[in-house]
Structures are given as C-alpha cells and as structure tokens.
Amino acid sequence: MTIPHFGEEPDFDQRPDRPEEACxxxxxxxxxxxxxxxxxxxxxxxxxxxxxxxxxxxxxxxxxxxxxxxxxxxxxxxxxxxxxxxxxxxxxxxxxxxxxxxxxxxxxxxxxxxxxxxxxxxxxxxxxxxxxxxxxxxxxxxxxxxxxxxxxxxxxxxxxxxxxxxxxxxxxxxxxxxxxxxxxxxxxxxxxxxxxxxxxxxxxxxxxxxxxxxxxxxxxxxxxxxxxxxxxxxxxxxxxxxxxxxxxxxxxxxxxxxxxxxIFEFIYFARPDSVLYDCTLYEARRLMGAALAVDAPVEADLVIGVPDSGVPAAAGFAQASGIPFGEGLVKNRYVGRTFISPTQSIRQQGIRLKLNPLRHVIEGKRLVVVDDSIVRGNTSRKLVQLLRDAGAAEIHMRITSPPVRWPCFFGIDTDTQDQLIASAKSVDEVREFIGADSLAYLTLEDMVIATGRGADEFCMACFDGDYPLEIPESVRKGKLVLESCG
Ligand code: SF4
CATH class of the missing domain: 3.60.20.10 (Aminohydrolase, N-terminal nucleophile (Ntn) domain)
Structure with a gap:
C-alpha cells in the first residue's frame, strides 16, 4: 500500500505554531x-x-x-x-x-x-x-x-x-x-x-x-x-x-x-469538556482569560478567541473586562492533517487554510485576540496579518500561558529551544515580531490559580525549565541551548 504523504504535514504553514499533542x-x-x-x-x-x-x-x-x-x-x-x-x-x-x-x-x-x-x-x-x-x-x-x-x-x-x-x-x-x-x-x-x-x-x-x-x-x-x-x-x-x-x-x-x-493539558491539549484534577477544562480556560483581563487590561471594542482553546478564554476575558465577545475566526477543522498535497496556489493561502476571519465582525474594530500559546511566533504573526487584512483597527494579543522558553521531553512536540521565540526575545520583541499593537502573557501564578490546584502538582517545564526528571545529556543534546534548572 502506498501512502505518499503519511506523517508529512503538508507545508501549508510550515510547522504548527503550538505544541502538538502526543496520542x-x-x-x-x-x-x-x-x-x-x-x-x-x-x-x-x-x-x-x-x-x-x-x-x-x-x-x-x-x-x-x-x-x-x-x-x-x-x-x-x-x-x-x-x-x-x-x-x-x-x-x-x-x-x-x-x-x-x-x-x-x-x-x-x-x-x-x-x-x-x-x-x-x-x-x-x-x-x-x-x-x-x-x-x-x-x-x-x-x-x-x-x-x-x-x-x-x-x-x-x-x-x-x-x-x-x-x-x-x-x-x-x-x-x-x-x-x-x-x-x-x-x-x-x-x-x-x-x-x-x-x-x-x-x-x-x-x-x-x-x-x-x-x-x-x-x-x-x-x-x-x-x-x-x-x-x-x-x-x-x-x-x-x-x-x-x-x-x-x-x-x-x-x-x-x-x-x-x-499543565499544557489545561491550556491546550485536552478537550474543554474533559475533567482533570476535578476541574472542567472549559472553566479553567475561562478563568485564565478572566485573569488576563485583570492583569493586562486594554481599551478595545471586541474580544475574539483563536479556535479552539482560545474561545473559552476569550469568553472569560470578555466577562471580566466588559468588552463584548464575538466569533471572529472560523476554523477549517482537519485541513492541517489532510494527506493530499495542496496545489501551489492553495499553499500560498497559508494560515487561511486553517482559519477564516469573519470580516463583517472584525472590520474597523479594536480587537483583543486571545490565544493559548506562542511557540515559534510564525503563526501568530500570520494571524495578526490576516486580521489586519480583514480590516481590524488594532490587535491586542493576550496569551493564556507564560512565554514558552523550554522544549518538552515528555511526548509533546515543541521543537528545539532555539526555535522557541521567547527563549531569545523579550515580550516586546515578540510583540514586534508578530506585529501586534500590544502583547501580554498570563503569569505562571495566575495560570496555576485557574486550575484550582497547587504549582507543586504540575510539570510546567516549558515555562520555567524545571523538569520533573533529570534529562540525560544524550537527550538534551541539540534540544537545549540554555541550562535548565531541573
Ligand atoms: S515540558 Fe512539561 S509542561 Fe511542557 S509540554 Fe512537556 S510535560 Fe507539558
């Protein structure tokens, strides 16, 4: 049996700009x-x-x-x-x-x-x-x-x-x-x-x-x-x-x-209707968005979430800030995993293959855009451009996790450390790279509070480099450029 494209995600947008699940x-x-x-x-x-x-x-x-x-x-x-x-x-x-x-x-x-x-x-x-x-x-x-x-x-x-x-x-x-x-x-x-x-x-x-x-x-x-x-x-x-x-x-x-x-199960991997540590993930994500509204307020006309995990967080941001919530992006659900090669003209559509903006909702608005994470920065940059092309007046990115600075060794595909944009750039440099008017991340403390549990119950090594197990030198090699504290 010939399956020519199995496992090679078509290069719609190079690699996805968020950690990938692992089974x-x-x-x-x-x-x-x-x-x-x-x-x-x-x-x-x-x-x-x-x-x-x-x-x-x-x-x-x-x-x-x-x-x-x-x-x-x-x-x-x-x-x-x-x-x-x-x-x-x-x-x-x-x-x-x-x-x-x-x-x-x-x-x-x-x-x-x-x-x-x-x-x-x-x-x-x-x-x-x-x-x-x-x-x-x-x-x-x-x-x-x-x-x-x-x-x-x-x-x-x-x-x-x-x-x-x-x-x-x-x-x-x-x-x-x-x-x-x-x-x-x-x-x-x-x-x-x-x-x-x-x-x-x-x-x-x-x-x-x-x-x-x-x-x-x-x-x-x-x-x-x-x-x-x-x-x-x-x-x-x-x-x-x-x-x-x-x-x-x-x-x-x-x-x-x-x-x-x-902790990425709470932020992004697990389905919002799943329950972990006795907490419904929809509720945890809503609380993450609400905490961002308090930590990083902004004057805006509309809050939108990047599907799927950004949506409950956007609802939480809207409730806490009083800024109206709207659906501004529609997801083409499984296109990123098709095994059919796109034509060159389709490939050039880039992020549009995955997300389609609702122009009539976005046009002329100062937007708060809530997303779960920024890993390499490329997709966030294309997203900001997509929203500007759809007529957004301002774009304020709010991220429901801290900057991802460390790679994962436990089954999540987060690239090598030098490809993680926050490992080398400050928040303002990341903002500049993605082209947003403002950018704010949720703090580690507020992220944990939203789960209803304690920091000592999670692996958060993506954010703090504190791995729960010592990573052997042969495994670290080539993936880490900084010394971790784990
Ligand atoms: S390093 Fe820890 S927090 Fe980060 S994705 Fe891997 S297991 Fe999750």
Missing part, C-alpha cells in the same frame, strides 16, 4: 458488549490528541487481533473491520508521533507482540527519556526491534520480565522500575485489560465504569462520556490496574513521585 489511549473490558465499537467511539472523542494514525486491538479469549492504519479514526475503520473485531476486551490508540518515524506502519499503534504463546497489544501516550539506553542494552541481549518507537521498548521489556516471572503484572511492575519519562499505557491480552501510569503522572489517564458494569480507561474523560461511562477516578501516578474475569485489581506498582501532570 490518545483508550481501553475497555466489557464481556458481552461490542468492545470494538465502544473503542471506536472512544477514539473519536480522543481524535484531537493525534491524527496521524489510529488502531484498535481486540482480545477474544484466544488471541488478539489488531486493525490499524494511517489517518483519522473515521478513515481507518470500516463497518466490516469493526464487525470482525469481536471479543470481550479492547484497546485503541490515536497517534501523533514524537518518537519514531511517522511513515512506518509498524510505528502505528497498538503495538502487537508475543510473550511465548501469549499475544499482547499495547498503546502508549507519552515519551520515555531513557529509550536509547534501554534499546542498546536489549539489543546487546539479542533482542530485535521491528519499530523505532519507545512503545516497542516497553512491550519488549514487559515480555522479557513476564517470561522470567510467568505473570504479566510482575512483568509490568519490573518494567515500570526501569523506564523513565512520561507514560500512560493500556495493554490487553486475550482476556484481560491492564493500564499503568508513570510515577509522576505526566500524561492523564482516567478510569470509568459502563452502566452495564464494564470498565473503561481513557486519556480523557471525554472518551468516557461519549460511550455513557461514568468517571470513577483518575489513575494514580505509579499505579497499575488489571481488569479481567477475576474483577478489578489495582496496586501501587512503583512509588509515586512528585505529581507532575502536564
């Missing part, structure tokens, strides 16, 4: 239910976390079968694919690649492997920081790899330790003691569902219950809502659960370390 995972144990379709709908809800590939694996008591391919969930699975995936346990994955080539079918997940005669499928959200070290030592022991992902390293380690201990739970426990970084993992065998989360809890993972009694794990609560599952609780950092005919079993597989949920 959604979903799992369900529900004998007697159509677990493949439950997973399919769960993946639809998690589509925003990754649009490069999607896959579903089902265990039917005897074996595990997987269907995966490049593209959106709606493109990958047909009715007959789902009809053929019958069983009592399933997992699913939507992928945005941060490690491994995005063009390889093998790198799409779920990752299928064998432990003796037993088949397992595994799906991973996050990024390990000691993958090379682990791969080298496994290769030294004669282990051969089929893909270039850290997910395969996890599966291989689990297989290795399970063969020693004769039980997957012990295999997972030993693997968790060795792997370092961010991981929210769902794994199935022919008859059981396992899920485990790194000891810092960097990527989210929640547990839910179906009305009929089955269990669900999902990256976000929106994956539970879509199939009518009730949110039971978040999985704890360092926790492992097993769900099978023996019931629900949870254990603290490795000790919890400093909780470090990625």
């Amino acid at each position: 959604g995972v979903f799992g369900v144990y529900a004998p007697g239910e159509d677990v493949a379709r439950l997973t399919y709908f769960g993946l639809h809800a998690l589509q925003h976390r990754g649009q490069e590939s999607a896959g579903i694996a089902v265990g039917d008591g005897e074996t595990v079968t997987v269907t995966k391919n490049h593209g959106l969930v709606s493109k990958v699975f047909t009715e007959s694919d789902l009809d053929s995936l019958t069983g009592s346990v399933a997992l699913g994955h939507t992928r945005y690649s941060t490690t491994g080539s995005s063009t390889s079918w093998e790198n799409a997940q779920p990752h299928l492997s064998a432990i003796g005669h037993q088949v397992i499928a595994l799906a991973h959200n996050g990024n390990l920081i000691n993958t090379s070290e682990l791969r080298d030592s496994l290769k030294g022991n004669g282990v051969r790899f089929r893909s270039t992902t850290d997910s395969e390293v996890i599966a291989t380690l689990i297989g290795h330790f399970t063969q020693q201990h004769h039980h997957i739970r012990e295999g997972i426990r030993d693997t968790m003691k060795l792997i370092r970084g961010a991981y929210s993992v769902v794994l199935i065998t022919e008859e059981a569902l396992y899920a485990f989360r790194d000891p810092h809890g960097i990527r989210p993972l929640v547990l839910g219950r179906l009305p009929q009694g089955g269990w669900v794990v999902s990256s976000e609560t929106c994956g539970l809502d879509i199939i009518g599952a009730e949110h039971v609780r978040d999985m704890n950092p360092g926790e492992m659960v097993k769900i099978s005919a023996d019931g629900f079993q949870a254990e603290q597989a490795v000790p919890t370390e400093k909780p470090s949920l990625c």
Whole structure:
C-alpha cells in the first residue's frame, strides 16, 4: 500500500505554531458488549490528541487481533473491520508521533507482540527519556526491534520480565522500575485489560465504569462520556490496574513521585469538556482569560478567541473586562492533517487554510485576540496579518500561558529551544515580531490559580525549565541551548 504523504504535514504553514499533542489511549473490558465499537467511539472523542494514525486491538479469549492504519479514526475503520473485531476486551490508540518515524506502519499503534504463546497489544501516550539506553542494552541481549518507537521498548521489556516471572503484572511492575519519562499505557491480552501510569503522572489517564458494569480507561474523560461511562477516578501516578474475569485489581506498582501532570493539558491539549484534577477544562480556560483581563487590561471594542482553546478564554476575558465577545475566526477543522498535497496556489493561502476571519465582525474594530500559546511566533504573526487584512483597527494579543522558553521531553512536540521565540526575545520583541499593537502573557501564578490546584502538582517545564526528571545529556543534546534548572 502506498501512502505518499503519511506523517508529512503538508507545508501549508510550515510547522504548527503550538505544541502538538502526543496520542490518545483508550481501553475497555466489557464481556458481552461490542468492545470494538465502544473503542471506536472512544477514539473519536480522543481524535484531537493525534491524527496521524489510529488502531484498535481486540482480545477474544484466544488471541488478539489488531486493525490499524494511517489517518483519522473515521478513515481507518470500516463497518466490516469493526464487525470482525469481536471479543470481550479492547484497546485503541490515536497517534501523533514524537518518537519514531511517522511513515512506518509498524510505528502505528497498538503495538502487537508475543510473550511465548501469549499475544499482547499495547498503546502508549507519552515519551520515555531513557529509550536509547534501554534499546542498546536489549539489543546487546539479542533482542530485535521491528519499530523505532519507545512503545516497542516497553512491550519488549514487559515480555522479557513476564517470561522470567510467568505473570504479566510482575512483568509490568519490573518494567515500570526501569523506564523513565512520561507514560500512560493500556495493554490487553486475550482476556484481560491492564493500564499503568508513570510515577509522576505526566500524561492523564482516567478510569470509568459502563452502566452495564464494564470498565473503561481513557486519556480523557471525554472518551468516557461519549460511550455513557461514568468517571470513577483518575489513575494514580505509579499505579497499575488489571481488569479481567477475576474483577478489578489495582496496586501501587512503583512509588509515586512528585505529581507532575502536564499543565499544557489545561491550556491546550485536552478537550474543554474533559475533567482533570476535578476541574472542567472549559472553566479553567475561562478563568485564565478572566485573569488576563485583570492583569493586562486594554481599551478595545471586541474580544475574539483563536479556535479552539482560545474561545473559552476569550469568553472569560470578555466577562471580566466588559468588552463584548464575538466569533471572529472560523476554523477549517482537519485541513492541517489532510494527506493530499495542496496545489501551489492553495499553499500560498497559508494560515487561511486553517482559519477564516469573519470580516463583517472584525472590520474597523479594536480587537483583543486571545490565544493559548506562542511557540515559534510564525503563526501568530500570520494571524495578526490576516486580521489586519480583514480590516481590524488594532490587535491586542493576550496569551493564556507564560512565554514558552523550554522544549518538552515528555511526548509533546515543541521543537528545539532555539526555535522557541521567547527563549531569545523579550515580550516586546515578540510583540514586534508578530506585529501586534500590544502583547501580554498570563503569569505562571495566575495560570496555576485557574486550575484550582497547587504549582507543586504540575510539570510546567516549558515555562520555567524545571523538569520533573533529570534529562540525560544524550537527550538534551541539540534540544537545549540554555541550562535548565531541573
Ligand atoms: S515540558 Fe511542557 S509540554 Fe512537556 S510535560 Fe512539561 S509542561 Fe507539558
């Protein structure tokens, strides 16, 4: 099969000017239910976390079968694919690649492997920081790899330790003691569902219950809502659960370390209707916008949000400032992930392919434009130009996060540090670069207050360089130009 453009986002606007998500995972144990379709709908809800590939694996008591391919969930699975995936346990994955080539079918997940005669499928959200070290030592022991992902390293380690201990739970426990970084993992065998989360809890993972009694794990609560599952609780950092005919079993597989949920989940990644740390993200984003209105007030005629995450924040800014809220930009939702090359004339439209301004709303107005982040600055610059071309009289950018100065090593694609505009430029220099009349960022303190939690419960390394784990020199190399404090 030839998929010529898989993984190469068409160069509409070079690379996106915001961090890219790094996968959604979903799992369900529900004998007697159509677990493949439950997973399919769960993946639809998690589509925003990754649009490069999607896959579903089902265990039917005897074996595990997987269907995966490049593209959106709606493109990958047909009715007959789902009809053929019958069983009592399933997992699913939507992928945005941060490690491994995005063009390889093998790198799409779920990752299928064998432990003796037993088949397992595994799906991973996050990024390990000691993958090379682990791969080298496994290769030294004669282990051969089929893909270039850290997910395969996890599966291989689990297989290795399970063969020693004769039980997957012990295999997972030993693997968790060795792997370092961010991981929210769902794994199935022919008859059981396992899920485990790194000891810092960097990527989210929640547990839910179906009305009929089955269990669900999902990256976000929106994956539970879509199939009518009730949110039971978040999985704890360092926790492992097993769900099978023996019931629900949870254990603290490795000790919890400093909780470090990625704060970008609150700012941008997670869907606004998801709940994290008992907080609805829509409300957190609304409060971020309201705090900006107090911190960085401005005289203006209209507040607009950059879809999607800027919109609730813009509503909050408008409520707090008394300036009317309006819809000024409409998003072409999935155009950035099409696999068809645009013509040169379409390519020249740049940001217009993704956002279309409502001229009659914007023309002649002094605008407050609320966005979630500025990473490299190029898209903000084009956005400002787009709004000026649509007749805006003034443009005041308000950003619901502090300046992004440090790259991510935990599964979010934020470029190398020298490409982060705020790592080298002052706020006023960034303002000048993007061409806005004024620019203000939310402070770290106000961002945390909007979540309703404490600063010590988050990873905020993008903003303060304080990484929850020490980043090995081989991983830092080439990505950092400044010394971090972590
Ligand atoms: S470094 Fe940034 S994007 Fe990465 S986990 Fe931490 S806060 Fe999230």
